[in-house]
Amino acid sequence: MSNMFPEYLDIPIFPLPNITFFPKTLLPLYVFELRYRRMTEDCLAGDRMLGVTLLKEGWQRDYFGGPPVCKTFGVGKII
Secondary structure (H helix, E strand, C coil): CCCCCCCCCCCCEEEECCCCCCCCCCCCCCCCCHHHHHHHHHHHHCCCEEEEEEECCCHHHHCCCCCCECCCCEEEECC
16 A cells, blocks of 8 residues: 655645644634745645644744754645
8 A cells, every 4th residue: 555645745834832733634724924924825836735743842942943843743735
């Protein structure tokens, strides 16, 4: 049986402090920060794939830089 995704998947991630994105679910998002609005526009112009991951503890210290995120995340398609 073949895997649904390739071994390496290069997609943008949307890190959030308290959201877990589960398979076969919908996740309505209110995208208001400019950097994430631009990322969403890029996704819509491409294959519409997006990763949603949790921010790790301590994310507040570097929120506008590169906060620590979990390596395991849900992948979805913007509809």
